[in-house]
Amino acid sequence: MNGRLVVDDVHVRFGDVVAVDGVSLDLAPGEILGLVGDSGCGKTTLARVIVGLEQPQAGRVFLDGEDLTALRGARRREVRRRVQLVFQDPESSLSPRLTIGQTLEEPLLVAGMRSRRERVKRVTELLELVGLPATLAGRRPRALSGGQRQRIGIARALASKPDVLVCDEPVSSLDASVRAQVMNVLLDLRDELDVSVLLIAHDHDLVRQASDRVLAMAAGRLGSPAQALQRR
Amino acid sequence: MKGVAIVVGLFALLALLGPELAPYAPDDDDLEHILEGPSAAHLLGTDEIGRDQLSRMLHAARTSLSTVALVLAGALSFGVLVGSIAALRGGIVDEVLMRITDVALAVPNLVIALAILGFMGAGTTNMVFALMLAAWPAYARLSRTLIVQIKRRPYIEAVQLMGARRTWILRRHLVPAVLGPVLVYATADAGFIVVSVATLSFLGLGVQPPTPEWGQMLVSNLQFMETRPELVVFPGLALTLLVIGFNFAGERVALDRVPRPLSKRALARRRKEALA
């Protein structure tokens, strides 16, 4: 089974701000690993390094033994698809110009799925996977609720058939009433698809319920979960 | 967008049909009937060598409008190309390209065009080329600013994560997103280019006689202002209408882009969907 993610001593600075200060972690295939920490402690930056949107000053990220930070060109594009990100803010993570169907079709097009019929079929499957009706494909993001948008964000990430899914506070911008729904969608997916999940949040209870294991982060470093809970 | 479509459509129609509707050829002279006032045979009268003023005006529509369209198309495509490269490459490439546009933007377009024409010589083709070279930097600057703003949006980053190439992102997301604001700018710019074409032709650097062009007609007829004012007034009116039309259209698009509050019905629908 694929999806072993190893983060090895990653450091990220923005000018004088040390955002990530030597983080190492190990995500086993099929595992849900929770990562909690206060706002500003470097969670998003770490997530961006893992998916390759941010280049660390030092440290490496391995997916099934391959160093992602060293990849370039076509190989980089190919491997990077296997690590997907669910963004914190579902609003800005969907193009306002595209319909939901077009948004979900794009990863299929990039991956080279030629047949239109196949793509339409796959879009319907993806919508179903996150518990949304196929009729949503013709809508634009503005016509959707926050919870629906975040499910589209999840579906888009899954369209690339990732081995690792990094979720950056996937429900923190949503109303309390729909948080549980969206969390359940994520948990069901782990059982249905072989995907490892790094679940980032500052809501400790939610992460503890959902995760196999929880790490705590503070000021750019990892500590034990106990410490983090005590400080609360 | 509708306002622009209508204005541009009307002008395109005029450019297309104008010459077909003209009762005479634009260079059809008649020395027996020079500088005559409006009559049934010559609705707008004749000029100093007896050419039908209405026919010349109608032919000039095609000249004016097609030169403006060419200048805009060239400046817009080249500007957006340069702006995209600067925004996507960043670093030294961005630095160099933007310094060049800054310098070009600091000099009035007409001065740049005059300098280029001084070098290349007069003529319609050279004028179109010179005005393109003068006009592109504004499009480069505008599209560069817009692309820098949106290229970091999460929805663009999500496409990067799909393994898409830069050219894919440019084609599918960035260029379509900048095209709206760039077209708004272009409609406002069109009025200015109309005036530049008229000015350069008036200076003898652009459209060459006997090919009719409104600006050049206006100027060469200026000497008859006292006796036959309509020879000056009508080309002037045509130019004014064209400039106002473009400015009006540009303003409409700009206003259309200001977000309006949601209607009660849209709000209710959204609320219902949020609960569903």
Ligand SMILES: Nc1ncnc2c1ncn2[C@@H]1O[C@H](COP(=O)(O)OP(=O)(O)O)[C@@H](O)[C@H]1O
């Ligand atoms: N692009 C950036 N430029 C400068 N500083 C940044 C940038 N991204 C994050 N930071 C800083 O890095 C620190 C960690 O931010 P972030 O990773 O977003 O934390 P979290 O997701 O845990 O709230 C913060 O102090 C933040 O201000």
Ligand SMILES: [Mg+2]
């Ligand atoms: Mg964050």
